[in-house]
Amino acid sequence: MNFSSKLLENAVSEFGKLPGIGQKTALRLVLHLLNQDDKDVERFTESLTLLKNNIKFCRKCHHLSDADYCEICSSTKRNQKLICVVEDSRDVMAIENTQQYNGLYHVLNGLISPMDGVGPADLTINHLVQRVNEEEVDEVIFALSATMEGDTTLFYLHKKLQNPGVKISTLARGIAFGGEIEYADELTLGRSITTRVPYENTLNR
Amino acid sequence: MNFSSKLLENAVSEFGKLPGIGQKTALRLVLHLLNQDDKDVERFTESLTLLKNNIKFCRKCHHLSDADYCEICSSTKRNQKLICVVEDSRDVMAIENTQQYNGLYHVLNGLISPMDGVGPADLTINHLVQRVNEEEVDEVIFALSATMEGDTTLFYLHKKLQNPGVKISTLARGIAFGGEIEYADELTLGRSITTRVPYENTLNR
Numbered sequence: 557m558n559f560s561s562k563l564l565e566n567a568v569s570e571f572g573k574l575p576g577i578g579q580k581t582a583l584r585l586v587l588h589l590l591n592q593d594d595k596d597v598e599r600f601t602e603s604l605t606l607l608k609n610n611i612k613f614c615r616k617c618h619h620l621s622d623a624d625y626c627e628i629c630s631s632t633k634r635n636q637k638l639i640c641v642v643e644d645s646r647d648v649m650a651i652e653n654t655q656q657y658n659g660l661y662h663v664l665n666g667l668i669s670p671m672d673g674v675g676p677a678d679l680t681i682n683h684l685v686q687r688v689n690e691e692e693v694d695e696v697i698f699a700l701s702a703t704m705e706g707d708t709t710l711f712y713l714h715k716k717l718q719n720p721g722v723k724i725s726t727l728a729r730g731i732a733f734g735g736e737i738e739y740a741d742e743l744t745l746g747r748s749i750t751t752r753v754p755y756e757n758t759l760n761r
Numbered sequence: 762m763n764f765s766s767k768l769l770e771n772a773v774s775e776f777g778k779l780p781g782i783g784q785k786t787a788l789r790l791v792l793h794l795l796n797q798d799d800k801d802v803e804r805f806t807e808s809l810t811l812l813k814n815n816i817k818f819c820r821k822c823h824h825l826s827d828a829d830y831c832e833i834c835s836s837t838k839r840n841q842k843l844i845c846v847v848e849d850s851r852d853v854m855a856i857e858n859t860q861q862y863n864g865l866y867h868v869l870n871g872l873i874s875p876m877d878g879v880g881p882a883d884l885t886i887n888h889l890v891q892r893v894n895e896e897e898v899d900e901v902i903f904a905l906s907a908t909m910e911g912d913t914t915l916f917y918l919h920k921k922l923q924n925p926g927v928k929i930s931t932l933a934r935g936i937a938f939g940g941e942i943e944y945a946d947e948l949t950l951g952r953s954i955t956t957r958v959p960y961e962n963t964l965n966r
Binding site: 557561567574583584585589590608611621644 | 762763764765766767768769771772774775776778779780781782786788789790791792793794795799802803804805806808809810811812813815816824825826827831832833849850851853854857858
């Protein structure tokens with residue numbers, strides 16, 4: 557596209573590098589910002605610079621945090637004996653949004669993926685093992701994606717965490733609530749039949 | 762959503778103000794930038810700051826420009842006797858992309874819209890009238906959206922530009938190339954029948 561302005565072209569090219577943002581959307585965003593007050597644009601760029609320069613990762617669970625320890629790990633109201641293992645900080649936010657979980661987290665910062673060259677050493681697995689051994693942990697919940705990488709990581713972690721006092725569990729899988737049977741994918745539907753649960757178990761939810 | 766970080770929340774909220782970007786997309790973009798090198802993020806914010814501080818509007822056609830006069834107005838290869846009137850700079854880029862037009866432009870910076878409190882004085886209409894009267898102009902082409910506001914602006918401008926030596930034209934309207942008749946909207950289809958053209962006219966395109 558001919559922008560007739562190098563400055564505009566540069567800004568559009570930078571925005572176009574963001575995931576899911578093509579050139580046309582990038583142009584729309586840049587022109588929108590160009591129409592805003594100087595102060596608004598300054599606030600926009602400053603928020604990003606501040607974030608980039610000052611964000612930390614919690615020393616305990618590796619979740620994004622403003623301080624050395626994140627709000628969740630610092631809270632006295634959380635159940636310290638539960639650790640939910642997730643791939644990244646976005647998963648923590650998603651689970652927090654449900655308001656159904658009151659324990660701590662452990663962010664792996666990725667999943668084991670030999671295809672992408674990501675091995676156990678690239679993740680925070682050793683720290684998780686250390687936490688499970690040193691802290692008083694009752695249960696480790698794996699909330700990993702049901703993909704090849706998720707299953708590989710789960711298998712590896714399960715072997716690593718052979719601690720008799722610690723229960724290991726994973727998220728329940730099956731037909732989504734509100735999901736229609738005829739539109740469920742074959743794999744999920746098939747598995748949800750073989751792993752069917754007694755009706756009484758579903759009543760007290 | 763609970764971000765457990767004020768810095769992250771601020772950045773996501775700033776990104777969420779962009780048109781078409783919701784909270785979830787904003788979070789995805791911010792986390793993506795957080796995973797980039799410091800240098801990349803700096804380049805991103807700097808491109809925007811540079812653009813905002815240094816971009817100019819062409820003194821002749823009001824198109825976005827790095828210099829006082831834009832590339833198009835400065836070019837000696839363009840037909841100086843043709844002026845294409847558009848709503849904003851994005852339209853200039855869209856028409857330039859077609860590589861079918863070799864004249865100059867005039868960016869109105871909006872359309873007359875009494876509902877939004879935009880009157881003729883808010884646009885660059887006086888400058889356009891001045892250009893048509895002072896420069897040697899053969900033809901003024903209106904490339905405005907086929908909306909209420911576009912038609913109002915067109916009507917107003919047509920009255921203002923009563924210069925006997927200047928031809929006034931608008932974009933051709935009708936069924937899109939590649940468009941299927943049965944899916945064309947009624948209005949366009951109806952108008953394209955009443956304004957039908959001789960078959961011979963369509964051959965040398």
